[in-house]
Amino acid sequence: MALEAFDNGFELRLGGQSILRHSADAPCLFIGSGDAHVEGLRGHYHIEDHLIERIALRHAEVAGDRVRLAAHPGAPWRIELVFSADDDDAEIHFLSLDPSINRLWFRVPGEAGEHIWGGGEQFSHFDLAGRRFPLWVSEPGVGRDKSTLLTWQCDQRGGGAGGDYYHTNFPQPTFVSARRYALHVDSSAYAAFDFRNPAYHEIEIWGVPDRIELFARPHFTDLVGALSTRFGRQPPLPAWLLKGAVIGLKDGAKSFDRLKVYEDAGVAVSGLWCEDWIGLRETSFGSRLFWDWQWNAQRYPDLPARIAELKDRGIRFLGYVNPYLAVDGPLYAAAAKAGYLVMRPDADEPYVIDFGEFESGHVDFTNLAAAAWFAEEIIGRNMIDFGLSGWMADFGEYLPTDVRLHNGEEGMRAHNRWPVLWGAVNATGVAGRGMTGESMFFMRSGYSGVQAHSPMLWAGDQSVDFSRHDGIGTVITAALSSGLLGNAYHHSDIGGYTSLFDTIRTPELAMRWVEMAAFTSMMRTHEGNRPRANTQYDDSPELLAHFARMTRIYAYLAPYLRKLSDEAVATGLPCQRPLFLHFEEDAKTYAIQTAYLYGADLLVAPVIEAGRSDWTTYLPAGVDWVHVWSGAMHQGGQEVTVPAPFGQPPLFYRAGSADAALFSGIAAF
Structure with a gap:
């Protein structure tokens, strides 16, 4: 200086x-x-x-x-x-x-x-x-x-x-x-x-x-x-996660039967993710979860035995949690009595937030006793001890600015750092059980420093469409931007989440999304906010077969993803990388947000527009690139157009890569 x-x-x-x-x-x-x-x-x-x-x-x-x-x-x-x-x-x-x-x-x-x-x-x-x-x-x-x-x-x-x-x-x-x-x-x-x-x-x-x-x-x-x-850097990805996709189903006890259909179709499965393990409530937005963080035995009878059976088959069970407590659930009353909730500024009562046809209180993580209670009793006892190997740690964005916090901090200052406190609570609960690097929770909210706590990001609630600002392509931009700032692992709801008005997930979108997800840190499906109105991967044998094939490719690349995870731990480099990160002398790579490097040697250019059977992408200069599906060699420093039928997302690897044999083997699937 x-x-x-x-x-x-x-x-x-x-x-x-x-x-x-x-x-x-x-x-x-x-x-x-x-x-x-x-x-x-x-x-x-x-x-x-x-x-x-x-x-x-x-x-x-x-x-x-x-x-x-x-x-x-x-x-x-x-x-x-x-x-x-x-x-x-x-x-x-x-x-x-x-x-x-x-x-x-x-x-x-x-x-x-x-x-x-x-x-x-x-x-x-x-x-x-x-x-x-x-x-x-x-x-x-x-x-x-x-x-x-x-x-x-x-x-x-x-x-x-x-x-x-x-x-x-x-x-x-x-x-x-x-x-x-x-x-x-x-x-x-x-x-x-x-x-x-x-x-x-x-x-x-x-x-x-x-x-x-x-x-x-x-x-x-x-x-x-x-x-x-x-x-802060994330721990290595757990070995169990790399075995295949986490299948998201919120169908109560029927979820286990549906999972068997996935397995029988040849899907590589690493986990079953049931958000509704804590129960459901119906709203005009769709099926919403019951925000009281303990097993709902009516919706999932014999769940401990079911979890043990899954684990015997090499499949983990994942759930859901967020930092709010529904006022009509028993945990809210316990937290309120203990003084663990965010308070109103003008009254000695909890600040209740309207979440759309139900209300919830907000646990005050500036209160160290409240944070410890949530980490131990909910994350530790109700979730990890119960048998969960991971969960969606949702929300973190809703802290109002007109609140009274335990540490006296103003809401305007606390609001942005709230996701960091939320991430720390989850990480503390995991560490308290000695499960860091083994339990996989994933967050959508964040701010400076959440990297030290959250082992995985997910891109939030995209629309179930190809739209420019809220559809499939936005998750690439999300991975690239966050990856530059220390977030090594990123993934998305496969197929998107939000279905409102006339926006409906189509089989085409579902197929294109899973083609992209096979080349990310984690594959995880989501039925969306309106499952019955939207395409699901087990709707047809053809769609399920396509999904199964892409999950097997993800599992096949596990040795490469393990290497990327080890590199992330050692250097902080993300799994999904902007092209310029390894081609900084090629100025044409600097603004590209529709393709990414998966590690240093594999270039992925997902099809993110409807009605396409081919796709054009730029290949960075200075090396030759091999098209995975055809084996054709392309010189870098130019745009190329390749066929992109379903099942063959545009995929290239560096000629001469140490992993060339692994990459070329993808074409056999």
Whole structure:
């Protein structure tokens, strides 16, 4: 790091790059105040800011590694920055000299044509350049495209549930620049990244952050490794998971008979996932789970014996949990009596949230006793001791801002970090049973640091369609963006989840989705929110045979996935990787979000449009690529179009790869 002062200005350089420049004519820091208005309904938020003032801090005074800033010479100092460095990493610590400051804008230099990635788990845009991204944990929405009928319908009838391109379960105030540096804002306050001006990137924070962290490396792989070290790495994938697909069925005791149909059809099965192990309630949205985290013996008689029988056959049983307790369940009463729930700000009673035709209380994870109770009694005793080998750790996005928390923290600050606390509770419960790396829970919500707790991400609730902003293709973007920030393992609901209005899962979508899922960290089906109205994989022998074949390919590649898992533990590199990660000299790879590298040597370009029998993708320059299904050799550095009938997703491997024999064997399935 080099901090250089000049007349009323300074410049910070790191790794040979100019990271921060300030002068009176082009200040890098602005401060102000504002009054936020937040409305939330079932994880969807309408956020407005009444801006009171924004002041440019044009005057700077540099003294060693410290910089003080004021609006102009002679004006009071408003902010002090302290710079520190450790090799290719640097930190900028912020000290507010004015308690009235609750808004801060920070500018870093940009370049024309610069590519930017990160922002957490983004679904619509992998390259963030040219757009603004608010960073607030929320439901992504249904449709996520204001020009579509589905989004309009969900906005009009669902209280703003249509969403937009930037809405995500897992935002993170971290970005990676094509200039080979990364920037992270160490704050849980509402923030926004604005990359619309090619001359600079502006970071907005609703508060003064503790610090901004900077990382510079000569290669992208090293940069990803540094970020994964900072935020935490996941344990290796459990061996049982790699044996095949986790079959998601919520059909009560009938689920076991249906699973046998899958097995008889030749499906490679690693687990049976029954969300409804805790019971169901019926709503207008569809079948909803009963949020009281203990076995429902009426829906699943003799479940302990059934779980033991499955395990004898090499199949694990998985369930479901979230951080809320239904008011009509016994656990709610116990938690309320113990003082373990988030409270109303204006009354000595729990803050009850409407989840759509039923209400729930929210366990307060800032209360260490409440977090320990949930980890031990629910995760440990009710789930792991009962026999569950994994579960969906759902939600984490719904914490209201007008709450009273045990530790006195404001809801606006606690909201974004709530998924991290939720992940820690699950991880603590797993570790308490000595099952880290053996139990597999998966989360959709996140924020900075959830990587250290969550062993697997899933992409949330996509629409059951091919739509650009909420369909099958968004899970590729989600895996690539989150993978750069230390999330090594990613997967999705095979076939999508949300079926509203006229959106119905078709056999074509189901087939294309499983073709993609075979080349991810985990294969898991989901019947969706309206199972009876949507195509299921056991609806027809033809569909089931297609599904079975792709699960066998996943199981066949287990040695390769194990190698990728070991690499993730050692280096932080994700299993699904953007093309530029290994081809950084090929600028044409930088904005690609419809294909990915599975490890370093296998390129996957799933068919993500309806009605296609062929597919075009770009092959990175510098190596030759072998088309798996035909064996044809293609020179890198060009687009190629290949046949893509059902069962043959566009798949290429590097010529000369150490795993070439394994890859070529895929064609035999």
